[in-house]
Amino acid sequence: MFGFEKHQLIVVGGGPAGLTAGMYAASMKIDTLIIEGTSKPRLALAEVINNYPGFVEPISGVQLLSRMREQALKMGAKIVKSDVISTQLSSHPKMLTTRENKIYSADAVVIATGLQQQSLRIKNEQKLTGRGVSYCAVCDGPLFAGKTVALIGSGEALIEEAERLSGIVGKIYVIQVPPETVENKRITGISEKIELVEKARPIEILGEEYVTGLKISVSGREELLDVSAVFIATEKIPTAKLLENSGVRTDPRGCIIVDKDQKTSVEGVYAAGDCTCRGLQVVTAAGDAAVAAINASVYIRRKLKGVSR
Amino acid sequence: MVVELPPDVRRYIKDKFSKLVNPVTLHVFTTKNHCLYCNETLEIAKIIAEFSHLIKIEECECTTDSQTAKRFNIDKHPAIVVHGKEEYGIRFFGIPSGYELGSLVEAIVDASRGDTEIPPDVKEIVKSIGKKVHIQVFVTPTCPYCPIAVRTAHKFAILNRNILGDMIEAIEFPDLSQKYMVMAVPKIVINDKVMFEGAVPEMFFAQKILEAIE
Ligand SMILES: Cc1cc2nc3c(=O)[nH]c(=O)nc-3n(C[C@H](O)[C@H](O)[C@H](O)COP(=O)(O)OP(=O)(O)OC[C@H]3O[C@@H](n4cnc5c(N)ncnc54)[C@H](O)[C@@H]3O)c2cc1C
Numbered sequence: 001m002f003g004f005e006k007h008q009l010i011v012v013g014g015g016p017a018g019l020t021a022g023m024y025a026a027s028m029k030i031d032t033l034i035i036e037g038t039s040k041p042r043l044a045l046a047e048v049i050n051n052y053p054g055f056v057e058p059i060s061g062v063q064l065l066s067r068m069r070e071q072a073l074k075m076g077a078k079i080v081k082s083d084v085i086s087t088q089l090s091s092h093p094k095m096l097t098t099r100e101n102k103i104y105s106a107d108a109v110v111i112a113t114g115l116q117q118q119s120l121r122i123k124n125e126q127k128l129t130g131r132g133v134s135y136c137a138v139c140d141g142p143l144f145a146g147k148t149v150a151l152i153g154s155g156e157a158l159i160e161e162a163e164r165l166s167g168i169v170g171k172i173y174v175i176q177v178p179p180e181t182v183e184n185k186r187i188t189g190i191s192e193k194i195e196l197v198e199k200a201r202p203i204e205i206l207g208e209e210y211v212t213g214l215k216i217s218v219s220g221r222e223e224l225l226d227v228s229a230v231f232i233a234t235e236k237i238p239t240a241k242l243l244e245n246s247g248v249r250t251d252p253r254g255c256i257i258v259d260k261d262q263k264t265s266v267e268g269v270y271a272a273g274d275c276t277c278r279g280l281q282v283v284t285a286a287g288d289a290a291v292a293a294i295n296a297s298v299y300i301r302r303k304l305k306g307v308s309r
Numbered sequence: 310m311v312v313e314l315p316p317d318v319r320r321y322i323k324d325k326f327s328k329l330v331n332p333v334t335l336h337v338f339t340t341k342n343h344c345l346y347c348n349e350t351l352e353i354a355k356i357i358a359e360f361s362h363l364i365k366i367e368e369c370e371c372t373t374d375s376q377t378a379k380r381f382n383i384d385k386h387p388a389i390v391v392h393g394k395e396e397y398g399i400r401f402f403g404i405p406s407g408y409e410l411g412s413l414v415e416a417i418v419d420a421s422r423g424d425t426e427i428p429p430d431v432k433e434i435v436k437s438i439g440k441k442v443h444i445q446v447f448v449t450p451t452c453p454y455c456p457i458a459v460r461t462a463h464k465f466a467i468l469n470r471n472i473l474g475d476m477i478e479a480i481e482f483p484d485l486s487q488k489y490m491v492m493a494v495p496k497i498v499i500n501d502k503v504m505f506e507g508a509v510p511e512m513f514f515a516q517k518i519l520e521a522i523e
Contacts, residue, residue, distance in 0.1 A: 004321075086453070086454050086508065088457050088508060088510070089510075090428075090510040090511070090512065091427075091428065091510065091511060092426075092428075095457070097453045097454065101408075101453045103453065129493075130492060130493040130496075130506040130507075131490075131492055131493075132492050134492075134493055136452070136454075136493075138449075138451045138452065138453070139449060139451065139452035139453070139454065139455070139493070139494050140449070140452075140492065140493050140494060141449075141451075142449040142451065142479070142480050143449065143479060143480070143486070143491060143492060143493070143494065145480070209490070210490065210492055211492075229492070244507070245507055245508070245509040245510060245513060246510065247510050247512075247513075
């Protein structure tokens with residue numbers, strides 16, 4: 001566990017909530033790092049925003065986003081592009097690991113990861129997690145050395161995990177799920193161990209105690225793949241997965257529960273924007289993020305002085 | 310395999326070892342028979358020891374039924390046991406390489422100080438445990454979350470001498486991995502009774518120990 005990068009505040013997410021939180025904290029002279037994910041913020045999908053105060057003429061989501069980004073940088077926030085894949089938030093300092101296996105530590109954290117796509121919701125996916133269903137090829141791949149496995153996913157995450165696994169396991173069936181953004185030959189070009197199953201949809205992961213196979217549908221016909229593990233690599237890490245076991249409470253929909261100060265159930269951890277399922281608008285995301293950043297900054301200052309809350 | 314440390318890792322270790330107080334002994338157990346990473350494990354221990362005059366190595370090239378191995382309860386090779394201010398149950402089975410090198414360095418610092426950083430409420434629970442506890446943490450060297458679980462087990466071992474905290478490199482001990490159905494890491498096994506996966510908060514971990522000894 002070395003090569004730590006330390007900051008006073010880490011903001012996870014580069015949408016309006018994350019950028020606003022970063023801007024506010026940095027303007028309060030807090031050493032702030034924004035880890036913006038590799039997936040597009042929802043704001044980037046909005047063609048026009050015509051209800052953000054001050055913008056009488058409609059502005060495109062992409063434009064508004066780039067202005068917010070510029071402002072955050074101007075105030076002194078640092079920004080890196082990567083996905084946080086795991087967190088340890090209840091101890092001090094708080095630790096976050098990104099997909100490149102880089103570990104960041106901070107005194108306080110603001111979570112602003114937006115609305116998240118859930119797990120793939122394949123039948124038995126949850127039941128067999130840790131029993132052959134894995135979301136971490138670097139971690140669990142070596143346990144399936146030489147075996148046949150399936151890899152289901154999309155985007156760059158799929159490519160990365162395929163590369164990692166091909167050095168370890170015997171054979172990999174790769175299934176690309178929507179959005180199918182990766183060209184087939186990029187996948188098959190990685191290794192001869194890869195068999196790309198085209199036009200396939202996962203239906204059910206088979207196994208009682210551990211994974212014994214994967215049922216898929218190929219152009220409407222059911223097929224069985226004989227695999228010992230199913231690795232899942234989608235672009236987005238659901239917030240609920242990210243916060244699993246960290247003590248941060250979420251409601252049954254996976255929305256982070258916050259109080260009026262944007263505090264979560266874990267000391268020093270704040271959340272704002274769509275990930276709290278409140279407002280679901282740019283202006284509310286920005287407003288809540290400002291509150292989160294101000295409170296996080298006060299918390300950090302107090303911690304520095306050795307005063308507990 | 311030749312063990313070489315990159316400059317930033319060397320700097321990290323130097324920085325960590327500036328906090329050493331009491332002498333630390335690394336008891337390294339190797340054997341000539343079918344031991345995959347015995348040489349490398351010894352080499353890592355030696356490289357680490359070069360960073361501070363306070364770290365000493367006691368090597369035992371011995372079988373598991375030798376007297377010394379028995380005294381330390383060593384049932385597999387390679388192994389490193391970290392003793393510092395006291396004789397703690399901090400153990401590493403298999404090579405502490407990759408991310409686990411950090412776990413070894415930090416365990417050395419804690420053992421030397423005879424204390425560890427942990428929330429007070431967790432500390433209280435762990436210190437009050439009056440029964441023998443054996444924690445096994447299965448890892449792979451490439452797993453970035455695993456050191457969090459290993460550190461927790463070792464922190465607990467510092468706080469309470471009833472606790473044995475073992476890091477086990479899953480690939481080097483396939484029989485054990487099979488026995489405990491290790492299909493995801495970190496996998497934690499407490500007293501052969503309670504098992505869970507993941508780098509969980511310290512309080513959650515402590516509660517699992519209570520569950521295992523009740
Ligand atoms: C088509 C469309 C039109 C809309 N129109 C309007 C409108 O007219 N007016 C209005 O007010 N709102 C509108 N919205 C809603 C608005 O876009 C959202 O409410 C707003 O973007 C929420 O901001 P956020 O920062 O919480 O999340 P997002 O903008 O979704 O940003 C989330 C950020 O978190 C990052 N992230 C996620 N997971 C991780 C991780 N594990 N590690 C690191 N980073 C991570 C993502 O990469 C992203 O940068 C619209 C939305 C859509 C989709």
